[in-house]
Amino acid sequence: xxxxxxxxxxxxxxxxxxxxxxxxxxxxxxxxxxxxxxxxxxxxxxxxxxxxxxxxxxxxxxxxxxxxxxxxxxxxxxxxxxxxxxxxxxxxxxxxxxxxxxxxxxxxxxxxxxxxxxxxxxxxxxxxxxxxxxxxxxxxxxxxxxxxxxxxxxxxxxxxxxxxxxxxxxxxxxxxxxxxxxxxxxxxxxxxxxxxxxxxxxxxxxxxxxxxxxxxxxxxxxxxxxxxxxxxxxxxxxxxxxxxxxxxxxxxxxxxxxxxxxxxxxxxxxxxxxxxxxxxxxxxxxxxxxxxxxxxxxxxxxxxxxxxxxxxxxxxxxxxxxxxxxxxxxxxxxxxxxxxxxxxxxxxxxxxxxxxxxxxxxxxxxxxxxxxxxxxxxxxxxxxxxxxxxxxxxxxxxxxxxxxxxxxxxxxxxxxxxxxxxxxxxxxxxxxxxxxxxxxxxxxxxxxxxxxxxxxxxxxxxxxxxxxxxxxxxxxxxxxxxxxxxxxxxxxxxxxxxxxxxxxxxxxxxxxxxxxxxxxxxxxxxxxxxxxxxxxxxxxxxxxxxxxxxxxxxxxxxxxxxxxxxxxxxxxxxxxxxxxxxxxxxxxxxxxxxxxxxxxxxxxxxxxxxxxxxxxxxxxxxxxxxxxxxxxxxxxxxxxxxxxxxxxxxxxxxxxxxxxxxxxx
Amino acid sequence: xxxxxxxxxxxxxxxxxxxxxxxxxxxxxxxxxxxxxxxxxxxxxxxxxxxxxxxxxxxxxxxxxxxxxxxxxxxxxxxxxxxxxxxxxxxxxxxxxxxxxxxxxxxxxxxxxxxxxxxxxxxxxxxxxxxxxxxxxxxxxxxxxxxxxxxxxxxxxxxxxxxxxxxxxxxxxxxxxxxxxxxxxxxx
Numbered sequence: 001x002x003x004x005x006x007x008x009x010x011x012x013x014x015x016x017x018x019x020x021x022x023x024x025x026x027x028x029x030x031x032x033x034x035x036x037x038x039x040x041x042x043x044x045x046x047x048x049x050x051x052x053x054x055x056x057x058x059x060x061x062x063x064x065x066x067x068x069x070x071x072x073x074x075x076x077x078x079x080x081x082x083x084x085x086x087x088x089x090x091x092x093x094x095x096x097x098x099x100x101x102x103x104x105x106x107x108x109x110x111x112x113x114x115x116x117x118x119x120x121x122x123x124x125x126x127x128x129x130x131x132x133x134x135x136x137x138x139x140x141x142x143x144x145x146x147x148x149x150x151x152x153x154x155x156x157x158x159x160x161x162x163x164x165x166x167x168x169x170x171x172x173x174x175x176x177x178x179x180x181x182x183x184x185x186x187x188x189x190x191x192x193x194x195x196x197x198x199x200x201x202x203x204x205x206x207x208x209x210x211x212x213x214x215x216x217x218x219x220x221x222x223x224x225x226x227x228x229x230x231x232x233x234x235x236x237x238x239x240x241x242x243x244x245x246x247x248x249x250x251x252x253x254x255x256x257x258x259x260x261x262x263x264x265x266x267x268x269x270x271x272x273x274x275x276x277x278x279x280x281x282x283x284x285x286x287x288x289x290x291x292x293x294x295x296x297x298x299x300x301x302x303x304x305x306x307x308x309x310x311x312x313x314x315x316x317x318x319x320x321x322x323x324x325x326x327x328x329x330x331x332x333x334x335x336x337x338x339x340x341x342x343x344x345x346x347x348x349x350x351x352x353x354x355x356x357x358x359x360x361x362x363x364x365x366x367x368x369x370x371x372x373x374x375x376x377x378x379x380x381x382x383x384x385x386x387x388x389x390x391x392x393x394x395x396x397x398x399x400x401x402x403x404x405x406x407x408x409x410x411x412x413x414x415x416x417x418x419x420x421x422x423x424x425x426x427x428x429x430x431x432x433x434x435x436x437x438x439x440x441x442x443x444x445x446x447x448x449x450x451x452x453x454x455x456x457x458x459x460x461x462x463x464x465x466x467x468x469x470x471x472x473x474x475x476x477x478x479x480x481x482x483x484x485x486x487x488x489x490x491x492x493x494x495x496x497x498x499x500x501x502x503x504x505x506x507x508x509x510x511x512x513x514x515x516x517x518x519x520x521x522x523x524x525x526x527x528x529x530x531x532x533x534x535x536x537x538x539x540x541x542x543x544x545x546x547x548x549x550x551x552x553x554x555x556x557x558x559x560x561x562x563x564x565x566x567x568x569x570x571x572x573x574x575x576x577x578x579x580x581x582x583x584x585x586x587x588x589x590x591x592x593x594x595x596x597x598x599x600x601x602x603x604x605x606x607x608x609x610x611x612x613x614x615x616x617x618x619x620x621x622x623x624x625x626x627x628x629x630x631x632x633x634x635x636x637x638x639x640x641x642x643x644x645x646x647x648x649x650x651x652x653x654x655x656x657x658x659x660x661x662x663x664x665x
Numbered sequence: 666x667x668x669x670x671x672x673x674x675x676x677x678x679x680x681x682x683x684x685x686x687x688x689x690x691x692x693x694x695x696x697x698x699x700x701x702x703x704x705x706x707x708x709x710x711x712x713x714x715x716x717x718x719x720x721x722x723x724x725x726x727x728x729x730x731x732x733x734x735x736x737x738x739x740x741x742x743x744x745x746x747x748x749x750x751x752x753x754x755x756x757x758x759x760x761x762x763x764x765x766x767x768x769x770x771x772x773x774x775x776x777x778x779x780x781x782x783x784x785x786x787x788x789x790x791x792x793x794x795x796x797x798x799x800x801x802x803x804x805x806x807x808x809x810x811x812x813x814x815x816x817x818x819x820x821x822x823x824x825x826x827x828x829x830x831x832x833x834x835x836x837x838x839x840x841x842x843x844x845x846x847x848x849x850x851x852x853x
Contacts, residue, residue: 028799028842028843028844028845029842029843029844029845030844030845030846030847031844031845031846031847032847033795033847033848033849034778034780034826034846034847034848034849035780035849035851036780036781036782036783036848036849036850036851037783037851037852037853038783038787038788038793038850038851038852038853055788055789055790055791056789056790056791057791058791128789129789155785155786155789159785160784160785160786161828162786163786163820163821163824163825165786165821186786232832232833270782
């Protein structure tokens with residue numbers, strides 16, 4: 001073989017060289033390279049490896065108006081789109097508490113899972129990395145993993161000494177008159193590393209193909225400050241951050257004013273003993289409040305105060321086994337006061353033990369990943385009134401022990417293809433709303449009634465993924481089936497009680513449609529595909545064609561009726577490349593129509609979306625500059641998102657241009 | 666920020682001699698391509714490679730005692746006709762990576778040569794690359810000097826590697842030494 005020949009030539013040559021070196025004692029020795037590998041996806045898996053990481057320029061090019069939009073183009077992801085300001089991601093048809101969103105590994109305490117019009121209390125402007133975890137690794141954050149877990153990282157607590165860096169970022173958009181500015185500075189003083197960031201973002205009412213949608217403007221600002229003491233093998237850091245946002249939710253004269261303050265503590269030590277590769281701990285306390293203003297008058301106020309804490313023990317590699325075990329403990333108090341007090345005050349506590357492992361097998365083409373999470377979750381309400389009757393002390397609380405397990409079997413079919421079979425069984429404790437709601441919920445125009453006797457939500461999932469990551473044609477294809485023996489949904493049950501309060505009058509009627517939380521058997525199945533043909537690949541010129549698509553269908557198994565608000569999926573083509581130092585991409589996507597609808601739903605037409613983006617990295621005197629330009633809905637199509645609660649009133653944004661410039665000093 | 670890290674060695678030791686860097690072309694041979702040398706052709710001795718003159722350096726596993734070699738430049742050695750492109754080799758999937766390399770480096774002598782974790786800031790920004798350090802170790806085992814022979818193109822990454830070697834590597838006492846330390850920061 002050629003390589004062998006080269007090797008022997010080198011050996012002979014090297015032998016003569018070393019003799020010469022000894023003779024003249026002249027040249028320094030050169031050691032074998034110190035190879036430092038970044039956490040890669042796929043080949044270099046460890047027990048906590050996300051299945052997807054977005055950071056740096058890859059994150060910069062995405063839309064930034066809310067977390068849903070940032071992730072919307074990823075396979076399997078849709079958004080809850082309650083206007084441009086409140087849009088949570090939905091993965092494989094699962095959302096809310098089924099799709100855990102954490103910030104730096106601990107809970108983002110907010111009210112976003114209680115109602116679709118409530119924004120997630122983390123603005124993309126201060127997020128530096130997004131991790132999506134699936135399968136066994138996701139169990140370190142949540143027992144409900146069939147959609148995945150989203151971990152947002154804001155870099156506010158440095159984990160190492162940092163090089164000096166100063167960033168100014170600006171973005172402007174046409175469709176909502178977006179104007180966003182952010183700054184951040186990082187560096188180190190001796191053994192201290194610091195990070196400070198701030199942003200301001202304003203948008204006006206959203207333009208759509210049918211005109212401007214009023215009451216969709218927003219005005220947000222946020223800032224964070226963190227520092228760490230870093231020693232050789234350890235660090236400890238503290239951060240404080242805040243987010244203020246006032247935003248419209250498409251309802252006339254209604255504005256939500258959100259205020260969140262968060263303290264975080266984090267630390268870690270690597271190789272504390274022979275048994276551990278590292279020990280990391282984190283704790284955060286969050287003080288969240290939002291008030292819904294109607295014509296400037298405060299209506300309802302939602303509060304969520306609590307903490308979350310965790311400790312992760314990364315075990316030293318033992319034979320072929322790598323693992324991480326840990327404990328998590330958190331508590332939050334949730335309350336609503338005012339007109340929309342459809343929830344009693346609740347205290348929610350949970351503690352969990354979890355583990356995630358990767359094991360190489362003697363058959364080197366096989367690798368196992370597995371994990372577990374066992375939780376104890378308690379919800380205790382005070383002043384719970386159900387159908388006009390005060391709940392007893394015993395009835396006002398509920399506790400659950402969700403247990404989830406997941407096993408992934410990876411098999412290398414050959415040098416290029418890998419197949420992964422993932423089997424999961426997951427349980428989720430019903431939340432305060434599903435258990436104790438009882439009252440008018442204006443955000444969804446409904447009278448919500450919880451069920452104190454709900455049992456855990458239980459599901460099993462099976463997924464097969466086949467992927468090829470090397471060569472000019474790379475692809476990944478996955479197919480999944482998630483079968484819930486009990487899935488908690490809201491079911492229509494006539495009308496809520498008549499109320500005389502004028503505040504409850506909506507659309508001229510005092511009667512609100514009543515929805516009860518019930519548990520039903522449900523099936524979710526679907527698939528995702530991504531295939532890239534790299535037509536040209538040199539350091540300066542690239543050209544590739546991507547084919548992508550996803551599909552999901554969700555059914556109430558007993559009635560064979562569809563579950564509501566499931567975006568069915570899409571198929572698309574993307575052409576991307578690099579030429580003249582410009583990175584560019586063009587996408588043409590057909591979003592499938594949804595004809596498989598729930599009883600009180602209407603169908604949604606399919607639509608095509610065309611979009612394009614260009615980015616260029618260049619030097620602007622002493623700093624690195626990144627220019628991004630994004631064009632969306634080029635055809636200006638009138639389109640509706642089936643997973644939106646208010647889809648009929650709110651089309652997707654019209655044709656838009658968004659430009660950004662990021663300067664790094 | 667350079668001075669913030671100057672805990673264990675003098676700041677002036679960080680000088681980057683650009684003139685020296687110019688023209689030095691180091692081509693790393695991916696060891697994965699080579700079969701493990703058989704006992705006949707190799708002993709258990711460390712993998713030490715002589716630095717070659719500019720444009721002639723290559724990373725070569727070979728048999729040699731850890732010799733005390735003083736730093737003097739060899740400038741007039743004939744160039745071997747060996748060119749191995751990094752692009753042409755297979756990925757290092759079969760190769761043990763972390764911690765193995767330093768262990769191979771000086772198995773007979775005490776010392777610790779840990780491999781760093783990839784810095785988060787570099788990972789997030791997609792910063793990667795190769796660099797070469799010249800490390801001068803005194804008889805006391807103290808690092809006297811760390812110098813960039815070849816930059817990765819990113820100052821912060823260069824400094825990270827310099828700080829790591831200067832602060833985290835522990836050298837044996839009694840051996841004066843100058844070694845060239847290649848770093849490869851690899852992101853996929």
